Amino acid sequence: MLREVPSYTLYTILLLVCLIAIALAKSIAPKRFQEFILVISNSKYLKIYGKDQKFLDYYDGLLFLNLVISSAIFCLLCFENITNTIEINTNLIIKLMVGISIFMLAKVLFERLLASLFEIETIIGAYIFQKISYKNYLGLLLLPINAILIYTIVPNQTIIYTVIILLGIVNISGLITTLKMYQNTIKTNFFYFILYLCALEIAPYVIIYAVFGT
Structure with a gap:
């Protein structure tokens, strides 16, 4: 059933x-x-462009911009339709986009610092590039999903959780791809890699859930 469309000027922009x-x-x-469009089914992109990583890359920067905005929109749609307590406005979405940007960028910088300290820059550099690539890919997926949820389908908890699970599967498939590509390097640095995952992949989200989920 099509939604009766009110004004969504901010979302449209x-x-x-x-x-x-x-x-x-x-x-x-x-x-x-x-x-890049085929990265979900082919590791060729990761192998080719992972070797020539740049700290400032206009290509990745533009896709990152899409990721930040699309993620902020999806978060607002989730909160708006699950809690029914949030009033959407420009200040709120700007704060959310800034928060998402700072969190992601600070996390990457800290990851590179720890990788240098643990002397596992090669595997962590590849892992970070993989994460950035798959997150940017999630941004591409979120764009049409957000458009559908805003203009066409009335979202409910079932739809929201289905989308979250889909995005989670894409993210996990990216991790599995990296593990397969660098399994020999991981084996020789297994302890540090597990420590890295616990400290920087699991702990931050547990902390966020503890702070905002209660």
Whole structure:
């Protein structure tokens, strides 16, 4: 059943910004973007572009912009339709986007610092590139999903949780791909890799849940 569409000016503007960011990324590196689209089923993208990582990459930066905005929109849709207690406004979504950006960027910088201390830069660098690539891919998936949830389907808890599970499966498949690609390196640095996962992949989300989930 189609939703009776009220004014979604703010959401519309943000979705247009996402589309522009993706279009610019594609125009900057059309071949890379074409291979990126297949990253979920083919590790070729990770093998080729993971070797030439840059701290500042316009291509990844544009996809990251889409990821941040799309993630913020989806979070607001979740809170709005599950709790029914949040009033959507410009200040709220800006704060959420800034918070998501700071969290992701600070996490990557801290991960690289620890990788240097543990002397496992090679595997962690590849792992970070994989995470960035798959998260940017999630941003691409979220764009049409958000559009559907805003303009077409009335979201409920079942739909929201189904989308979350789908995104989780994509993220886990990315981790499995990396583990397969670098399994020999992981075996030789197994203790540090497990310590890294616990400290920087599990603990931050447990803390966030403890703070905001109660």
